[in-house]
Amino acid sequence: MTTVPAPADVVRSARHGDVLCITIANPPVNAISSAVRRGLKAAVEAADADAGVKGIVIVGEGGNFVAGADIREFGQAPQPPSLPEVCNRIEACGKPVVAAIRGAALGGGLEIALAAHYRVALQDAKLGLPEVQLGLMPGAGGTVRSPRLVGAQAALDLMLSGRHVKAGEALSLGLVDELATGEDAQAAGLALASKLLAQGAGVRRTADAQGLADRAAAQAAIDAARADTAKKSRGLFSPMKIVEAVQAALDKSFYEAVKLEREAFLACIDSPQRAGLIHAFFAEREVAKVPEAKAAQPRKLESVGIVGGGTMGAGIAVAALDAGFPVVMVERDQVSIDRGRANVEKVYDGLVAKGRMTAEAKATVMARYTGSTDYASFAGVDLVIEAVFEDLEVKKAVFKELDRVCKPGAVLATNTSYLDIDAIAASTSRPQDVVGLHFFSPANIMKLLEIVVPGKVSADVVATAFVLAKRMKKVAVRAGVCDGFIGNRILAVYRQAADHILEDGASPYEIDAAVRAFGYPMGPFQVSDLAGGDIGWATRKRRAGTRDPKARYVEVADRICERGWFGQKTARGYYLYPQGARAGQEDPEVLAIVDAERQKKGITPRKFTVDEIMRRYMAAMVNEGAKVVAEGIALRPLDVDATFLYGYGFPRHRGGPMKYADTVGLPKILEDIRTFAKDDPLFWKPAPLLEKLVAEGKDFASLNQPQG
8 A cells, every 4th residue: 555645634645456545634524625625636636647546435534524615714715726626627537436425425525425426325424515504505516416416306405405314315316326334434435446446337427417317307396496495595595596506407518507506606605695694603603612611521411300391391301302311300290290291202203103203213212201200300310400380489499309309419400581590599509500591492493592600500510501402402502690591681672672663553464574574484473472472471560560660661462461362372362363273364453452552652653664663673682682792691792693593583694683783784773773762762772882882893793702
């Protein structure tokens, strides 16, 4: 075996008889840096020119093939060669090229594999073209090669969803030619290359594959994707560019289609949506970098206890079971325990019914679940999550019991949405062990987990909470203690702004429509109906004694709740839901309630444009977000962004409310707030941080310093 050096040692070549193995070694995930591109192109060219080399294997070092672009080079001037040049050179090679895939072959990594002549995948392989999730599209032949290989329909599904496919599905689709066992991708690649050479197989270029041979079927798939994309991806840029690129792959020659794809890719790069999606991508990774994670090692975390088997407790139990933990659930009596278990099983029964889980797999998971009516069942667990009724005294009583029965060093967590966790911690003899874990409903599905840090908690408890979140595949955001933490505190303010707009003249349906047009899946009044109007009503009544009597208070929601209209669960709220319908209908009686409230306060209603609605809605959100950051409730603006992206449906392509404010310009946001303050100076009080940043010519991004 002889070894040939390559640029920066990120690409190595080694001969195995008459097969050259080219290894990409750019840890941790073999991302495609400029050095990787140079090295890979040079190695293929050298092998092509070497008469002693009969075949080539491309493999990634370690646990991955190539996981995509090198994020360390995002925003930098591109360096030659481009990835399309590299892929085209691989495909043009005169000797058979095998891509041996272990782990991730994503984005540009899969495009490299598609340019090879043959592909073998290990069982742990995951393949995908997820660029759409960053506001981009494949830009190195992915939109042209993938439909030639697997057909237009499968290729469009892969690219428009951004999903990853496992090895078995990749084989059935035709993305790979063979599966191999074990963990040695190089051995699998060499075995396939040797077999091909023994059979006398030559090059087999993807450009010549026949996946688009049935033009009518391909066109039908493209037309269906175009219609679906126009409906589902309204306002987004890159999805339709992907559809157009596959149309070009059908209509144009291979290299003409590749050229058009690159032009569309560069247009996506220049799109403002790409900036928002890239920010969202980085924010998801940065939020886990907290001071406590650097200051302390997490505690042992091998088992989880849950107090309460209602909707939230059951959802948390499913999240814990899915993460592989044994789970002990305690309820007050056997009837409640039976109900809690039924709530958990209902989730898995749904998966079995849909064919996404076998009955045997469900049984294996449920074998790790134990129900009990005795708090002493928590004696051995490492972390307990309380998920009972949102009442401070009830929660204090639970924590006194946990304090009594849990072992020293067990983490005691409360799933409160608003309540004072310092007060809950003070009800125990071990406040250093108490932390907030604010899950969002349904807890087994929603990605956000606010980790709320009370004053006396130990750093290792916070670090342990972040480990739990990672195991549960949650996006965890560190929050300080205040009424509502990050998300619900800000929500309360922009919901007030929506109520003011409502009372001043817009209907709830106009406001919801404006918010949906902005990119949210639902408007605030739809969300209220989904969550249950009684929840907000209880909160308002709890806060009634602390409300500033000078502050504006809109009573429309109270009038609706007084009629017992709590939303979908009562078949009417702001909307009507006849026969259990999920989509609401406008309700004239609600508009009559709104009119009566306006008349009572002497308000002459006026018209609002969509732009006026959203300027007020977003200004309220951003202004409170600035206060949350200034008070240290959120570590950085990006923590506010991540909270709203993953817990409140904020449109991902806008990057989050603070990123949106930077995009619009903080001076413009501040100008709007000062204008609105002329009518309501108490509500529209500019955040000092916002004023400071504008005065200094800075933006929120300037505060996104690494933590921990």
